[in-house]
Amino acid sequence: MALGSVGMELQQMRYVVAVAETGGFTRAAERCHVVQSALSHQIARLEKELGARLFDRTSRSVRLTAAGEAFVPVARQALEAAERARAEVAAATGEVRGRLAVGAITTVAAVDLARELGAFRTRCPQVRISLQTDMSDELIEQVRQGVLDVAFVGLVPAARTVGVREKELGRGELVAVVPPGHPLAGREWTTLSRMARETFVDFTAGSAARRQRDDAFRAAGLTSEVAFEVTTVEFLAKLVRAGLGVGMVPEAIASELAGLHIVRVRPAPERTERVVWSGLGPSPAAVAFLAGLGVEVS
Structure with missing residues (x-):
């Protein structure tokens, strides 16, 4: 893409992902804190550079085209990589930044998750924390894909996880x-x-x-x-x-x-309760959070 700057490329990717996730240009603009016309203009520029439309627009809906379906996962990875790079640089200077996306089953009992997240926010106020609940298999898959940084799951004792690292909590x-x-x-x-x-x-x-x-x-x-x-x-x-x-x-x-x-x-x-994290290596925020639980990732 022959665009003006790397920053502009990332912003355009961010806009596309926001439209895909919210299902509309108005909601995406609200999420990104920009006027809708600016967001629409940047997406149109990106579509021109790509030579393909990313969205099918009607008066009632916005849907990804086949090209959009192919583009969005790669855009997410690029945005996550850029955020990870910034977090790693900050960590090298002694500051924990970035995001911490946590998943948990609704029956987690081995840790007081609300208390642990609150304590982590106090220790690392520059980290953006999110939490979602789901079933264990789905949470493990999201950790494997990099959507979540850490997940608390419940499994039968003999269960083996693939593509993630883990520690039994209880x-x-x-x-x-x-x-x-x-x-x-x-x-x-x-x-x-x-x-x-x-x-x-x-x-x-x-x-x-x-x-x-x-x-x-x-x-x-x-x-x-x-x-x-x-x-x-x-x-x-x-x-x-x-x-x-x-x-x-x-x-x-x-x-x-x-x-x-x-x-x-x-x-x-x-059943066993376990905390799982990426097999490719946790982010600085995930390392700091896991350390607060007494989990060493090295």
């Missing part, structure tokens, strides 16, 4: 949660074979959260009926409270679910 058991009036509500513990007679509210099939229970049932030669699939522990608890089924969640989380009875299960499904 290990625990799953317990059953049942609604008031359920036959198991007054019991302290039950067997896995007894639980197999129940209808379950559980996480989506194939997810790491689901495998924690499925693997234990499979190892015991048992099967179970899952009638309701969810993606958050809050919705799982809501459906269990409504009497639609029973659930199994980490013991550390179960005590936070008001209105449900906790029943220990033997043999108990197990």
